[in-house]
Amino acid sequence: MEYNFKVFSGSSNRSLAQKIVEKIGIELGQLELKRFSDGEIWVKYGENIRGSDIFIIQPTCPPSDNLMELLIMVDAAKRASANSITAVIPYFGYARQDRKDQPRVSITAKLVANLITVAGADRVMTMDLHAHQIQGFFDIPFDHLYGSSVFMNIISELSDNIAIVSPDVGGIKMARSYAKRLHANLVVIDKRRPKQNFTEVVNIIGDVDGKDVLLVDDLVDTAGTFVGAIDALKAKGAKRVFGAVTHPILSGPAIERINNSCLEKLFVSDSIPLPEDKKSEKITVVTASDLFAEAIIRTNKNESISSLFDVDKG
Numbered sequence: 001m002e003y004n005f006k007v008f009s010g011s012s013n014r015s016l017a018q019k020i021v022e023k024i025g026i027e028l029g030q031l032e033l034k035r036f037s038d039g040e041i042w043v044k045y046g047e048n049i050r051g052s053d054i055f056i057i058q059p060t061c062p063p064s065d066n067l068m069e070l071l072i073m074v075d076a077a078k079r080a081s082a083n084s085i086t087a088v089i090p091y092f093g094y095a096r097q098d099r100k101d102q103p104r105v106s107i108t109a110k111l112v113a114n115l116i117t118v119a120g121a122d123r124v125m126t127m128d129l130h131a132h133q134i135q136g137f138f139d140i141p142f143d144h145l146y147g148s149s150v151f152m153n154i155i156s157e158l159s160d161n162i163a164i165v166s167p168d169v170g171g172i173k174m175a176r177s178y179a180k181r182l183h184a185n186l187v188v189i190d191k192r193r194p195k196q197n198f199t200e201v202v203n204i205i206g207d208v209d210g211k212d213v214l215l216v217d218d219l220v221d222t223a224g225t226f227v228g229a230i231d232a233l234k235a236k237g238a239k240r241v242f243g244a245v246t247h248p249i250l251s252g253p254a255i256e257r258i259n260n261s262c263l264e265k266l267f268v269s270d271s272i273p274l275p276e277d278k279k280s281e282k283i284t285v286v287t288a289s290d291l292f293a294e295a296i297i298r299t300n301k302n303e304s305i306s307s308l309f310d311v312d313k314g
Helices: 014-024 065-079 108-119 132-137 148-155 169-182 224-235 254-260 289-300
Strands: 005-009 031-035 041-045 053-057 084-089 123-127 142-145 162-166 185-195 198-205 212-220 241-248 265-269 283-286
Touching (some): 005 014, 005 289, 014 289, 041 065, 108 132, 123 289, 224 241
Parallel strands (some): 123 142, 162 185, 212 241, 241 265
C-alpha cells in the first residue's frame, strides 16, 4: 500500500524509527544531520517535502541536544514548505517539571511545549506522559498514546494471581488501565518525596500478601524509588515482583540497584534506546513500533485513534 506521507528520524532513536517505517511499509526519509566542531546542529532534508505531510520521530531523552535537534528539524521542514508537520516524541523530556512546586523555578514542560509549537509543529504525538495535564500546555492537536497495550500480551501470561501496583497517587489512572484489562486488584503506594530523586514509602493501600505483583510506572530514572517500592511490597508479603515501565531512563546507579534487587523482571519499551552498559538479564525490551505505526497511519488518514489511547472510563 502506498501512503502520501513521509517519515523522518532524528539521531536519538533511529532504531525505533526504522522499526516503525518497516511496520508501515515505507522507507525512512532522507535527512542530513551534522554537528559542527562547536557542537551546533545542522539539518537538511535530502528530498523534496514541499506540500508533504511529514512525521518527525525524535524522543527528547537526555542529552538536551536531542530536544534541540527536534526543534531544528521542525523549523527546517516548515521552511521547506511541508504541508503538515507532526512531531512524534515517544518520550517527552522535561515533563517532570510540570508545575511551580517551589519559588523561583521553571515550568519546563510548558517551556518545551512553547518551543515545539513556535518551531512550527502542527501536531504532537507521544506516549505515557509523566503528567496528563501537559497536553493542556499545547495549543495544537496532541495525541497521547498509552503504553499499556505495548506490554499487555507479555504481562497477561505472568501470573493468574496478580495485583497491579501504582507507585503513587498520580499513577492510579495508568495502573487502573492495567488492572481493568487483567481483571486484577489495584494497589497504591503512599509515598512522600523529601528531596529530588529520593522518595520514602509511607504506606501500601491494598492487599499484596501472597500475590504476584506488577509495579507499573511511566519512567524509571535512578531506580531508587522503584527499588524502594519493591522492598516495601516484599515486606508486605508479595511473592514475586515484576515491573512494567514505559521509559527506561536508567541514570546513575539504576542498573546496579535493579540487579541487586529482588525484582523478577522489568519490562520496558524502546521509546528510549538502551545502550549496552544499561542492559541487564532482568530487563526485557518490548517494541512500541506497532503502536506508533498504527497511530501515524490513522492520523494521516484522518481516522480516529481513540482506541489506541486505552482510556479507562471507569
